[in-house]
Amino acid sequence: xxxxxxxxxxxxxxxxxxxxxxxxxxxxxxxxxxxxxxxxxxxxxxxxxxxxxxxxxxxxxxxxxxxxxxxxxxxxxxxxxxxxxxxxxxxxxxxxxxxxxxxxxxxxxxxxxxxxxxxxxxxxxxxxxxxxxxxxxxxxxxxxxxxxxxxxxxxxxxxxxxxxxxxxxxxxxxxxxxxxxxxxxxxxxxxxxxxxxxxxxxxxxxxxxxxx
Amino acid sequence: xxxxxxxxxxxxxxxxxxxxxxxxxxxxxxxxxxxxxxxxxxxxxxxxxxxxxxxxxxxxxxxxxxxxxxxxxxxxxxxxxxxxxxxxxxxxxxxxxxxxxxxxxxxxxxxxxxxxxxxxxxxxxxxxxxxxxxxxxxxxxxxxxxxxxxxxxxxxxxxxxxxxxxxxxxxxxxxxxxxxxxxxxxxxxxxxxxxxxxxxxxxxxxxxxxxx
DNA sequence: GCAAATTAATGATTTATTCAAG
DNA sequence: CTTGAATAAATCATTAATTTGC
Numbered sequence: 001x002x003x004x005x006x007x008x009x010x011x012x013x014x015x016x017x018x019x020x021x022x023x024x025x026x027x028x029x030x031x032x033x034x035x036x037x038x039x040x041x042x043x044x045x046x047x048x049x050x051x052x053x054x055x056x057x058x059x060x061x062x063x064x065x066x067x068x069x070x071x072x073x074x075x076x077x078x079x080x081x082x083x084x085x086x087x088x089x090x091x092x093x094x095x096x097x098x099x100x101x102x103x104x105x106x107x108x109x110x111x112x113x114x115x116x117x118x119x120x121x122x123x124x125x126x127x128x129x130x131x132x133x134x135x136x137x138x139x140x141x142x143x144x145x146x147x148x149x150x151x152x153x154x155x156x157x158x159x160x161x162x163x164x165x166x167x168x169x170x171x172x173x174x175x176x177x178x179x180x181x182x183x184x185x186x187x188x189x190x191x192x193x194x195x196x197x198x199x200x201x202x203x204x205x206x207x208x209x210x211x212x
Numbered sequence: 213x214x215x216x217x218x219x220x221x222x223x224x225x226x227x228x229x230x231x232x233x234x235x236x237x238x239x240x241x242x243x244x245x246x247x248x249x250x251x252x253x254x255x256x257x258x259x260x261x262x263x264x265x266x267x268x269x270x271x272x273x274x275x276x277x278x279x280x281x282x283x284x285x286x287x288x289x290x291x292x293x294x295x296x297x298x299x300x301x302x303x304x305x306x307x308x309x310x311x312x313x314x315x316x317x318x319x320x321x322x323x324x325x326x327x328x329x330x331x332x333x334x335x336x337x338x339x340x341x342x343x344x345x346x347x348x349x350x351x352x353x354x355x356x357x358x359x360x361x362x363x364x365x366x367x368x369x370x371x372x373x374x375x376x377x378x379x380x381x382x383x384x385x386x387x388x389x390x391x392x393x394x395x396x397x398x399x400x401x402x403x404x405x406x407x408x409x410x411x412x413x414x415x416x417x418x419x420x421x422x423x424x
Numbered sequence: 425g426c427a428a429a430t431t432a433a434t435g436a437t438t439t440a441t442t443c444a445a446g
Numbered sequence: 447c448t449t450g451a452a453t454a455a456a457t458c459a460t461t462a463a464t465t466t467g468c
Contacts, residue, residue, distance in 0.1 A: 079325065080306065080309065083306055083324070084303065084306045084307060087299055087302050087303040087306060088303060090299050091296065091299040091300060091303055116328075116332060116340070120327075120328060120329045120332065125344060128328070128340075128344060129341070129344035129345060132337060132340060132341035132344060133341060133345060224460095224461090225435095225459090225460070225461095226434095226435050226436070226459085226460065226461080227435065227436090228435085228461075228462095229435090247452095247453075269436085270435080270436095273434095273435060273436060273437090274434095274435080276436095276453085276454085277434065277435065277436085278434095279454090280454070280455070280456095281433095281434080283454085283455095284455090
């Protein structure tokens with residue numbers, strides 16, 4: 001059925017540069033030729049045909065593509081680098097807060113935890129979305145007041161518990177429930193300063209935690 | 213006008229614990245008393261009144277608040293730590309991609325750059341919002357094909373330029389425009405391998421870049 | 425240095441949740 | 447399933463601590 005296709009010089013549909021051609025082209029590119037003129041392309045083409053079949057359009061396309069892809073690579077590398085720097089900076093900042101217990105680390109952390117950024121980091125896309133939509137989140141840290149909105153006081157008789165406990169306490173009724181160890185409660189041998197108390201009380205959690 | 217307000221024991225509206233009282237309370241808390249019973253509160257109160265005016269409810273509230281805020285502090289420390297780890301992990305990952313030119317770093321970075329997360333990091337709240345709303349962004353990296361959607365081929369006559377240039381080249385019209393230095397174009401002394409080309413061509417940009 | 429202004433800490437209250445008994 | 451006691455979480459309000467502009 002099939003007719004006689006030339007079995008010798010298989011008709012490849014597109015130019016396939018030989019290693020020598022590639023080397024030369026790259027060298028010229030590095031040498032400063034980024035967008036050769038028509039005449040330059042002609043010269044290059046004739047020179048490169050010493051190393052294999054080649055046409056002017058091949059040279060033209062090669063420089064076009066090479067330049068574009070060079071720019072692309074650079075752009076991406078730059079962005080990646082920027083991102084790395086961003087991460088480094090963030091990390092340093094948080095490490096500082098973490099290590100030194102900075103005074104305002106709480107508010108910063110709270111703001112972060114409330115941000116759509118954090119929610120996205122956690123994969124809570126829906127939350128982040130609605131938050132952004134409602135304009136509920138302010139990027140400015142200083143106006144990050146809670147949006148309590150309308151807390152209807154539905155429960156006006158809710159302080160009963162507290163009052164009962166208070167009555168219990170203030171009406172002087174000692175020794176009621178459970179095992180009370182009144183005497184052991186006051187082993188007051190405090191030689192620890194308040195500052196020491198605070199600093200030693202806050203331990204670093206063990207680092208076997210993972211994200212998400 | 214103003215009547216005689218007791219000028220002696222200025223009527224402070226709320227209890228202000230003396231340093232001794234605080235020390236004792238903290239010591240007891242550290243000793244294990246987290247939610248004292250009514251009777252315990254009574255004992256503590258009577259003991260602490262040796263060091264200054266105090267009521268049962270003060271003790272009650274103090275333990276409530278102290279316990280709650282202790283938990284809170286722990287929680288926040290944990291979260292901060294988690295966040296630090298997250299950042300570290302991200303950083304290490306990107307550093308790896310950056311340093312080693314990993315094969316799929318491009319798609320990863322592209323995906324990140326297209327994500328609302330990145331837009332939020334840049335402060336482009338609106339963009340992120342609409343993106344999330346439209347469901348335009350897929351969190352799963354594996355289905356992160358560009359949502360090219362409907363790229364209407366509005367530009368059907370766009371290859372005209374290209375065609376003109378091709379004609380210029382292949383119709384063999386040498387020495388047309390500009391200063392052509394045909395001979396100096398081929399100083400082919402290439403001893404550089406392709407690999408070296410690539411690796412040396414991509415330099416790290418200078419680190420004076422800032423986020424946002 | 426100091427006094428007003430801002431911010432953080434914490435005592436006091438209110439609201440929400442848990443859990444056991446009925 | 448409902449109820450109520452107990453407690454945890456959230457919030458309000460005042461005091462202590464810091465910053466800031468003379």
